[in-house]
Amino acid sequence: MTNPLHSQPVPAPPVAPVRASDGERQAVADRLNVAVGEGRLTLSEFSERVGAAYAARTLGELDVLVQDLPAGRSIAAAVPAPPPEPAPLEIMVGAIKKRGRWRIQPSAALGVAIGPMKLDLRNADLAAHEVTLSARTVVGAIKVWVPRGVRVIVEGRTAVGTRTIAESNLPPEVDVPTLRLRLDTGLGTVKVYRT
Incomplete structure (x- = not known):
């Protein structure tokens, strides 16, 4: 006969995970949006997480x-105002290559008279929810890499050359960070890649 004082407790039945609603998915996407605008997430991290948020089945x-x-939506009120924006980076002859984790101010400009420009924005931090990056070369190519899940608006002109833009298929009502790229070339090519 088993002593009831020494019996093992009966484990509780497992609790099934709670299904996520569309509103809860959107709330997480909104938090991620704020985080990328504050520089807490890179564009690549944001893209990966927001894709996972929209695909999530459970609250866990x-x-x-x-x-x-x-936990809060923003702590921007406690953060001092940013320093004034730096002057545009311009060189006469050579190349500009930027990659890795770098911060893009709300309005930034790069220029090369003669030479190529390669800008990898996949791990860049945005200083605002919408950022304008201007890149100009008189003779040379401009290549830009952006992550999926970010709205990209490409403007500018090419006098002699070609422009190849990987367009976004994000519907306009989806609230995601926006990169406005003003890409100008006199003689050369412009290519925008999504990875």
Whole structure:
């Protein structure tokens, strides 16, 4: 006969994960949006997480995506104003190559008289929800890499050469960070890649 005082407790039945709603998915996407605007996430991290948010089936899957972010929507009021924007980076002859984690101010400009420009924005931090990056070369190519899940608006002109733009298929009502690229070349090519 078993002593009831020494019997093992009966484990509770497992709790099924709670399904996420469309509103909860959108709320997480909104938090990620704020985080990328504050520089807490790179564009690549944002793209990966927001894709996972829209694909999440349970609340647990959503929680993982924001567990390393502050609980509030924004702490911008406690952050001092940013320093004035630096002057545009311009060189006469040579090349500009930027990659890795770098911060893009709300309005930034790069220029080369003669030479190529390669700008990898996949791990860049945006200083605002919408950023304008101007790149200009008189003779040379401009190549830009952007992550999926970010709205990209390409403007500018090419006098002699070609322009190849990987367009976004994001519907206009989706609230995601926006990169406005003003890409101008006199003689050369412009290519915008999505990876």
